[in-house]
Amino acid sequence: MRTGTYPTQPHFDNLSYISDGRDRISYLNDPYAVSSRDAVVDRNGIVLQPKELKRSRHNNNTAYNFRPGQDSIYAYSNAAFSDYSGADSRGPSIRSYIENSHNFQNPYITTKRNRTICGICSKYWYIFGLLTLIILVTIAVIIGVLVFRSKYKSRECYLLCDPGHRLVQLNSTYCECQLINECEFNPPVCGLFSCIKFNGIGYECNCTTGFRHPSTTHDLTACEDTNECENLNTCGEHQLCHNTIGNYTCSCENGFETIITPDGIACQDHDECIVPNPCSNARCINTNGSFKCVCNSGFEPELSNPLHCDDIDECLRFNPCTDHNEICENTAGSFLCSCAQGYRRNEHGNCTNINECAESTAACDINSRCEDRNGSFACCINTITDECIECGHDYLSPRSVVSNPVRSKRMIDGQPVEPGRFPWIAAVLIKQQYSSSEPRYVCSATLVSSWNIITAAHCLDEQHFRKQWEITGEPSSFKDIFDIRIGVHNLSLNSTDFIQSQSYSIENFTLPSRYQSLSSESATVQEDVALIKLTKRIERSSNIDWICLPTMIHIQDQDRLKVVSYSNIDDDLIQQQLDILVLNNDENKTECQRQLGDIAEDAFCAISTNHTSILGRGDSGAGSMLFSSNSRWHLAGVMSKTGLQKSYSAMTNVSKHIEWLTSLVER
Structure with a gap:
């Protein structure tokens, strides 16, 4: 477009025309337009042509005629007349006056938006550029490191060394074989010993005194202990x-x-025989490097201990006592011949009999006579004939027994009794026809003559008895209920002792006049003793004998008595025994009364010597026996009742009733 005449219009006051060869029209304040300082401006402020254009391209331009309010601007093949959005309009584009006046009235809105968009784009271009720079620097560093390592990398040595040498790399380009010096190794190859390097290959450990190279391998590089022994x-x-x-x-x-x-x-x-003497019952004899023990007279070496000598029991090996009435007594290293009991040595050195009856040393009661025996005497019961009948003989010597741990309803923790040792022990049973089961054991009793047994009175107390026991059938007399067995060790029905034993019946029984029936609530236990007469005479045998009555025996405090009764052991009813101690002193009186209540004047208090051994209901009537100085058993008491603790018991003192009993006893 060439320079033409353009009337001044309000909407074109700020419009510039730039002819840059493509022809465009833009606002003067458009940030994308050429600066006004570089443009040729006419008198109306219209930019006609930029100064930088060197030549004119007006030949290609098309003239525009503009009539205000009527015509629009026409452009052909001219980008200057693009529409407002920036789209290219190579064809005819018509922009009316009204439209242009509306658009051109707010020129600063478009400018501000464009600046914001440009600022955002500039910011992202800055970040993009910074990241690109970082990536390029990283790549450069990596390349530099690779180049450096490639340049200065050590080269591997490929050199074969002789034995005793090793390959050593001196620098990155040179290596050599050097001699191996084992003596410089750490830790030292020889340990505590010094190392000697050979000129050639190898080394040797210098073994000090007390050490040597192994004799089996002859290894010079090792040292082992020398066994000088x-x-x-x-x-x-x-x-x-x-x-x-x-x-x-x-x-x-x-x-x-x-x-x-x-x-x-x-x-x-070393003299071992210097005090103390290492030998026992022997003399010590020193020997070179040792000693020996020579037994004293009457001793012999112990097989398991050569330093000890055992006593020789001459009485067992041979009887050195030649007299028939002498007894050999062994002593330590010797023996002693003494006269047997009932004998004494006379002026000739012989043992002769002592007549105890003539010397009044026999302890026979008033109902018996003394009869001298060789080495002893006998207390004979007075009978119509002159036959000497003795009582209370101890048929077996006491033996060591082990307490039975089995519990029972009667005597508990008693000790076993040797069969036949106490042949006067009797049992009061209920006959089988009056019992719903096997004969029931009611009470114990003691045989005191050929006709009589003694038991507790409450065992024969009919009213009390019927409350305690259930009877099947009714006998003609109360006494006919009972079955008496004597000298039976085992009361079980199927036992041989019971099957072979003799059954005795009661002819009559006698209770003391002052006895009160226990069926009465106000009754007190006193004179609790009864004498039973059997229907037939008892014949003495190896299993049946009677005990002595205590005519001259008086119970003393701390006397040890023995009680024998029957106790349930497994399924059997067997004789058991326990020892009791008489407590007849003021110190124990209070405790006895607390345990037993009021104790009758004719009774004494006793306690089991083994507190785990106790008496029970079935032990009523059992006799407490005292072994006297004349080696005879005497009936001292009758079991009456037990205390709160069953180890305590009250015994009726038989000596208190001796006159009444002897008047009824039949020999």
Whole structure:
């Protein structure tokens, strides 16, 4: 477009025309237009042509005629007249006056938006550029490191060394074979020993005194301990060699002691027989390096202990006492011949009989006579004939027994009784026809003559008895209920003792006049003793005999008595025994009364010597026996009742009723 005449219009006041060869029209304040300082401006402020254009391209331009309010600007093949959005309009484009006036009224809105968009784009271009720079720097560093390592990398050595040498790399380009010096190794190859390097290959460990190279392998690079004790002459006489690591020690043999001599250390004999004497019942004899024990007279060496000598029991090996009435008594290393009991030695040295009856040393009661025997005497019961009938003989000597741990409803923790030792023990049973089961054991009793047994009165108390026991059937008389067995060790029905035993019936029984029936609530237990007469005479045998009555026996405090009764052991009812101690003193009186209540004047208190052994209901009537000085058993008491603790019991004192009993006893 060439320079033409353009009337001044309000909407074209700020419009500039730039002819840059493509022809465009833009606002003067358009940030994308050429600056006004560089444009040729006419008198109306219209930019006609930029100064930088060197030549004119007006020949290609098309003239524009403009009529205000009527015509629009037409442009053909001219980008200057693009539409407002910036789209290219190579064809005819019509922009009306009204439209242009609306668009051109807010020129600053478009400018501000364009600036914001440009600022955002500029910011992202800055970040993009910074990231690009970082990536390029990283790549450069990596390349530099690779180049440096490639340039200065050590080269591997490929060199074969001779034995005893090793390959050493001196720098990155040079290596060589050097001689191996094992003596410089750390830790040292020889340990505590010095190392000697050979001129050639290898080394040797210098073994010090007490060490040597292994004798089996002859390895010069190792040292082992030398056992000096392999040489028998290493230590002196009577010495023992003890090997140590790198050395050895010597000590004296047993029986020798160390001494210092001018030649050094030596060993001499030790006298073991110096006090104290190592031998027992023997003489010590010292020997070279040892000793021996020689037994004293009357002793012999013990097989398991050569230092001890056992006594020789001459009485067992041979009887050195030749007199028939002598007794051999063994002593330590010797023996003693003494006269047997009932004998004494006379002026000739012989043992002769002592007549106890003539010397009034016999302890026979008023109802018996004394009869002298060889070495003894007998208390004979007075009978119509002159036959001497004795009582209370101990048929078996006491033996050691083990307490039975089995519990029972009667005597508990008693000790077993040897069958036949106490042949006067009797049992009061209920006959089988009056019992729903096997004959019931009611009470114990004691045989005191050929016709009589003694038991507790409450065992025969009919009213009390019927409350305690259930009877099947009714006998013609109360006494016919009972079955008496004597000298039976086992009361079980199927036992041989019971099957072979003799059954006795009661002819009558007698209770003391002052006895009160226990069926009465106000009754007190006193005179609790009864005498039973049997229907037939008892014949003495090896299993049946009677005990002595205590005519001259008086119970004393702390007397030890024995009670024998029956106790349930497994399924059997067997005789058991326990020992009791008489408590007849003021100190124990309070405790006895607390345990037993009021104790009758004719009774005494006793306690079991073994507090786990107790008496029970079935032990009523059992006799408490005292073994007297004349080696006879006497009936001292009758079991009456037990205390709160069953180890306590009240015994009726038989000696208190001796006159009444002897008047009824039939021999």
